[in-house]
Amino acid sequence: xxxTESIEGTTAATDTGGRTSLRERVAFLKExxxxxxxxxxLTFVVVVAVFAPVIAPYDxxxxxxxxxxxxxxxxxxxxxxxxxRDIFSQLVYGAxxxxxxxxxxxxxxxxxxxxxxxxxxxxxxxxxxxxMRLVDFAYGIPFTPFVIVLVGLWEPSLWTIVLAITLLLxxxxxxxxxxxxxxxxxxxxxxxxxTAGASDRRIIYRHIAxxxxxxxxxxxxxxxxxxxxxxxxxxxxxxxxxxxxxxxxMLQAALQSQALARDAWWWFTMPGLAIMATVIxxxxxxxxxxxxxxPQLKE
Amino acid sequence: MGKKExxxxxxxxxxxxxxxxxxxxxxxxxxxPGSPLATFIGTGFTQAQEEAIRESFGLNDPLWxxxxxxxxxxxxxxxxxxxxxxxxxxxxxxxxxWNTLVLMGSSVxxxxxxxxxFGAYLAWNRGELTERVGVVFALVSRSAPVxxxxxxxxxxxALELNLVPAGSMTSPGATFSSKFALYTSLDxxxxxxLPAVVQAFYYYSLPALLMRNSMLEVMNEDFVDFAELKGISxxxxxxxxxxxxxxxxxxxxxxxxxxxxxGGSVIIETVFAWPGIGRLMVNSVVANNYPVAQGTFLILAxxxxxxxxxADLAYGYIDPRITYE
Numbered sequence: 065x066x067x068t069e070s071i072e073g074t075t076a077a078t079d080t081g082g083r084t085s086l087r088e089r090v091a092f093l094k095e096x097x098x099x100x101x102x103x104x105x106l107t108f109v110v111v112v113a114v115f116a117p118v119i120a121p122y123d124x125x126x127x128x129x130x131x132x133x134x135x136x137x138x139x140x141x142x143x144x145x146x147x148x149r150d151i152f153s154q155l156v157y158g159a160x161x162x163x164x165x166x167x168x169x170x171x172x173x174x175x176x177x178x179x180x181x182x183x184x185x186x187x188x189x190x191x192x193x194x195x196m197r198l199v200d201f202a203y204g205i206p207f208t209p210f211v212i213v214l215v216g217l218w219e220p221s222l223w224t225i226v227l228a229i230t231l232l233l234x235x236x237x238x239x240x241x242x243x244x245x246x247x248x249x250x251x252x253x254x255x256x257x258x259t260a261g262a263s264d265r266r267i268i269y270r271h272i273a274x275x276x277x278x279x280x281x282x283x284x285x286x287x288x289x290x291x292x293x294x295x296x297x298x299x300x301x302x303x304x305x306x307x308x309x310x311x312x313x314m315l316q317a318a319l320q321s322q323a324l325a326r327d328a329w330w331w332f333t334m335p336g337l338a339i340m341a342t343v344i345x346x347x348x349x350x351x352x353x354x355x356x357x358x359p360q361l362k363e
Numbered sequence: 364m365g366k367k368e369x370x371x372x373x374x375x376x377x378x379x380x381x382x383x384x385x386x387x388x389x390x391x392x393x394x395x396p397g398s399p400l401a402t403f404i405g406t407g408f409t410q411a412q413e414e415a416i417r418e419s420f421g422l423n424d425p426l427w428x429x430x431x432x433x434x435x436x437x438x439x440x441x442x443x444x445x446x447x448x449x450x451x452x453x454x455x456x457x458x459x460x461w462n463t464l465v466l467m468g469s470s471v472x473x474x475x476x477x478x479x480x481f482g483a484y485l486a487w488n489r490g491e492l493t494e495r496v497g498v499v500f501a502l503v504s505r506s507a508p509v510x511x512x513x514x515x516x517x518x519x520x521a522l523e524l525n526l527v528p529a530g531s532m533t534s535p536g537a538t539f540s541s542k543f544a545l546y547t548s549l550d551x552x553x554x555x556x557l558p559a560v561v562q563a564f565y566y567y568s569l570p571a572l573l574m575r576n577s578m579l580e581v582m583n584e585d586f587v588d589f590a591e592l593k594g595i596s597x598x599x600x601x602x603x604x605x606x607x608x609x610x611x612x613x614x615x616x617x618x619x620x621x622x623x624x625x626g627g628s629v630i631i632e633t634v635f636a637w638p639g640i641g642r643l644m645v646n647s648v649v650a651n652n653y654p655v656a657q658g659t660f661l662i663l664a665x666x667x668x669x670x671x672x673x674a675d676l677a678y679g680y681i682d683p684r685i686t687y688e
Contacts, residue, residue, distance in 0.1 A: 201380055201384070203671060204381075204384055204664060205384060205664060210660075212648055301630065319634070324522055332511075335511075336512075340507045344505075351498075
């Protein structure tokens with residue numbers, strides 16, 4: 065039984081990537097140098113976030129009005145802001161909310177999206193209809209404005225932002241996983257499992273789910289990128305967590321405190337570069353993975 | 364099912380989705396901590412005055428009645444009066460909605476004008492260094508937050524080079540006889556060009572990467588092989604056969620991109636002090652101006668719904684192989 069299952073599983077690989085070991089799954093990183101660079105950068109950001117108190121030379125919120133708008137120097141490698149706060153230390157601490165929002169939102173999006181897709185695709189009929197109308201509903205809601213309303217109405221905190229992002233972003237994963245499941249459930253290995261008397265639950269999670277995991281990972285890595293970008297936008301607009309130091313808030317403060325007119329380039333370039341580097345690394349990982357799943361895209 | 368029936372059914376779904384989003388908004392606002400009038404009722408009000416205000420806003424009705432009234436008003440696009448200016452919300456929206464649409468429209472068009480040929484170029488140069496660099500370039504612009512590229516743009520083009528204004532939509536004191544005169548004026552476009560280009564710089568990666576992927580898929584199809592066998596030059600095969608067919612998903616994504624751009628208006632309009640509904644929404648949420656916040660959110664949602672609807676219709680219209688079921 066398990067023999068046939070794995071063989072059939074490999075046949076399904078043409079659609080969805082199939083069942084492969086973790087080692088095979090990350091093997092694409094050996095050939096794909098861009099994806100590898102993405103993994104390195106993202107790991108770096110996570111390490112910085114974890115060890116922020118050790119790395120940062122100053123308290124990111126400590127003001128020093130005698131040292132405001134200082135350009136980069138040995139004491140302040142990335143200069144200071146209008147209140148004399150150290151930009152480098154703020155950047156280091158800013159990795160924390162980015163990692164928190166990026167990883168937790170992506171995990172929740174992947175979990176919800178995959179399960180909705182599995183259930184809708186497998187059962188079909190009314191359940192499918194209802195869940196897909198829910199997806200349409202989520203697609204009809206303007207994304208950033210929704211996050212603003214939710215965070216603006218409730219307590220502005222990182223967890224509210226994670227919740228707001230998750231509430232909408234699962235829609236894409238659900239749609240993609242569902243259409244993969246529609247294909248998979250017609251495959252012989254699913255039919256034989258059913259004939260052998262396997263329960264729906266077992267078929268969904270033992271036989272079908274492993275085949276849609278690669279797709280879920282793919283959309284999960286994109287979700288990391290969208291979540292970090294969204295959190296930065298929300299913070300920039302002034303709806304961020306007031307207790308956290310975030311890259312978006314740094315840019316908001318820079319724009320409001322005349323950093324542009326004063327040519328304080330170190331203040332308004334660095335946080336943007338940090339956001340960009342983190343987001344693009346998630347995109348590069350996703351892209352490398354996508355090419356592995358869909359070799360037509362590969363050169 | 365015929366085409367007409369399909370359209371009618373989709374219009375019906377559109378209305379249902381709109382009502383569903385309005386319902387979500389109603390309960391979201393009601394579930395929020397604090398009284399909906401907390402910012403409206405001053406601390407100096409007496410109990411009786413407070414009661415009179417609650418009565419005038421219908422807050423003493425049972426919740427289900429308030430909900431039904433809200434839905435009825437949402438269908439009529441009546442969102443009440445602004446807490447701060449006492450003007451009807453729809454009047455505030457009406458004054459600004461075209462400013463948003465013109466800016467968004469021009470940035471999405473710009474994004475397509477650059478993105479589609481760029482994507483075709485990437486597919487054409489498949490496997491070469493230019494393709495790798497190009498794809499990374501597209502991903503870079505997708506990763507750079509719009510508010511940051513906007514800040515960099517203002518610093519470079521407005522403050523350093525003094526080529527364009529740093530923000531707002533018209534020069535101080537400029538007046539226009541009509542909206543049409545405004546949108547066809549040089550002054551307007553002088554202000555609009557930077558935000559439009561900044562926004563387009565973010566959105567072009569969508570058509571570019573879609574076009575590349577779509578071209579690569581089409582290039583494997585039989586009719587492309589057949590054209591090659593007929594001895595048609597590579598260039599002609601690309602342009603006449605591959606690119607034309609590859610355009611299909613890219614064109615339908617136009618409406619989707621427009622929908623995303625509508626949501627993004629909250630950011631670009633804030634950076635450039637652009638008097639559109641995105642900025643109106645941000646400001647009203649900051650000020651707890653609930654009627655305006657609800658109204659602008661629902662109008663943005665309507666625009667997204669219409670964009671998705673247009674994408675559905677375009678899909679069937681452009682590709683006759685699609686059947687309406």
